[in-house]
Amino acid sequence: MTIKTVAVVCGTHGNEITGVYLHKKWQKNQALIQRTSISTQLVHANPKAYTNNRRYIDQDLNRQFAKHDLENMALGGYEQSRAKVINQQLGPKGNSKTDLIIDLHTTTSQMGPTLLLPQKGAFYNQLAAYVSMQMPEVIVFCDEDDKANDEHKLLCTIGRYGVIVEVGPVPQSVLRHDVFEKSEKMTQLILDFVELYNNNQLPELPKTVAAYRYLKSLTLPVNEQGERIGMVHKHVQDNDFKPLQPGEPLFITFDGEVIPYQGDKTVYPAFVNEAAYYDNNLATSLMEKIELKVAR
């Protein structure tokens, strides 16, 4: 089944401004995001948060797209309302008029150019293989919901397919030339892939593609009063997707005490010390290394 309608979304988080400036560029030169077999639209997801130079006004918009939340009219915060509007515009979730959503994000973590896949499937694995082949520094990040896509809270899950382009490191509210370029290149490669996919012209892809799958998140250490007492150890800082072994330094308290990683197997941190996750006192995500099989 071909991909006919694509939405490139920016500003889902108001202080991740790279996508907003890419939109300005593409609005001036629409040919850059068109391909012969698809129709591409640009959507600015949270203009109010952007104007206020904040991640969000009331709630994190990129956590409002579980189906039961979209259907719950009692949820009336700004982003809870905005999610319903976007679902009307691009979805509805489960029966979407948009075949592919590409949602542009940035991170303060040293994650490089990351392609986040919220669902499993042959389409995603071929996409990941193509983008990795063309841009070998891309990391493939699998974050499927265990239960069902209906439960998944990300904006991009309201499309038939959806992915996140997540590039870092860049501070919130900052434009970096390198991050701008990588975000643009990844988006172009995804659109190129769709065109080749639609026309049955994909090049020979590798049989497998290396990826990381989300396991769980770790919180920063707190005392009995719930006050933060430490931070991510420099052994882990900036080492996203590098192996972390049991017993290696993970946190350090402000008094200088090292807290080691207590797990029983090698993991790979991601979103290490991401600024936006301080709200929930999150320190890092932990990932496992996997291989995706690519269908011919």
Add this chain to the structure above:
Amino acid sequence: MTIKTVAVVCGTHGNEITGVYLHKKWQKNQALIQRTSISTQLVHANPKAYTNNRRYIDQDLNRQFAKHDLENMALGGYEQSRAKVINQQLGPKGNSKTDLIIDLHTTTSQMGPTLLLPQKGAFYNQLAAYVSMQMPEVIVFCDEDDKANDEHKLLCTIGRYGVIVEVGPVPQSVLRHDVFEKSEKMTQLILDFVELYNNNQLPELPKTVAAYRYLKSLTLPVNEQGERIGMVHKHVQDNDFKPLQPGEPLFITFDGEVIPYQGDKTVYPAFVNEAAYYDNNLATSLMEKIELKVAR
């Protein structure tokens, strides 16, 4: 004249949180910031901005300390009021009860540990020489006001002496282990210096110390409607205090056009692409390289 009273200030910018956590540490263990010849107090300059996780509520607090602004009762914004209170508590400017103010800041720019000196003088040059000798990676940043200290807008200028400890890179609202450590070490070295200075026990200092002096700021490129059309080129990004020659790439437009540096002599960028300076559309500061003479 000895230094008797010292204030260590944090949270002047509400989203530069490293100093706030150092304060928490020192409040629990006051001995760390005491020395036999001085009395040290801790001051949280802008707790309201910190609680709101923003640089400021109404105005940048660290631009409110020119004497004529402190005396102007018509300026009634939150930070304009807060500045008057802090001037009462630590100053008054020009006749200060505080001999030395150490104001703790962070930057999103790749500036490493930077010691910012807002005034000229033998005391400052000896301090810079001592800190550089003990911590060679420290950069000395001179930002004296051309006219008079009365005109200087920084909080630390209300002390008899005042300095800024400015460490980066760290995104706003993030704690980094390395930045925490460097900020702590610099503060400790400044307090050590004061103790040695007071007791006439300074070690032999170098005759000169390398430093950079602020020349001017550059704005990001805009079109005739005042809209931003480009960003800092990756040739300059992360190259704070590295030489920039006339004709070298400085900006790049979103359409890919390189805008070279148009000056007529070698300069050294600082605060390159600092997140907080986007409000004023500032791209970078330009510095000249100088040598400070150290009196015996």
